[in-house]
Amino acid sequence: xxxxxxxxxxxxxxxxxxxxxxxxxxxxxxxxxxxxxxxxxxxxxxxxxxxxxxxxxxxxxxxxxxxxxxxxxxxxxxxxxxxxxxxxxxxxxxx
Numbered sequence: 492x493x494x495x496x497x498x499x500x501x502x503x504x505x506x507x508x509x510x511x512x513x514x515x516x517x518x519x520x521x522x523x524x525x526x527x528x529x530x531x532x533x534x535x536x537x538x539x540x541x542x543x544x545x546x547x548x549x550x551x552x553x554x555x556x557x558x559x560x561x562x563x564x565x566x567x568x569x570x571x572x573x574x575x576x577x578x579x580x581x582x583x584x585x586x
Contacts, residue, residue, distance in 0.1 A: 523578075528571040532564075
């Protein structure tokens with residue numbers, strides 16, 4: 492094996508080792524089934540967004556579902572809001 496090929500092999504091994512170590516530290520979680528099921532629902536996504544913002548800014552929960560006129564949309568908004576707010580609150584507490 493010539494010197495340049497040996498260097499390339501070592502570089503690839505170091506890169507793979509670094510990737511393996513980094514992947515363990517990343518906070519990658521599979522999506523929750525509720526999010527996958529309602530991903531195309533605008534009210535649910537809006538609730539996710541609003542809940543995430545309130546939790547990240549340290550605000551108390553303030554569910555603004557009146558912005559959606561239909562009852563199913565209001566329920567979807569509230570579900571998304573609660574899910575995101577609780578999820579982000581637990582993340583803030585674990586830091």
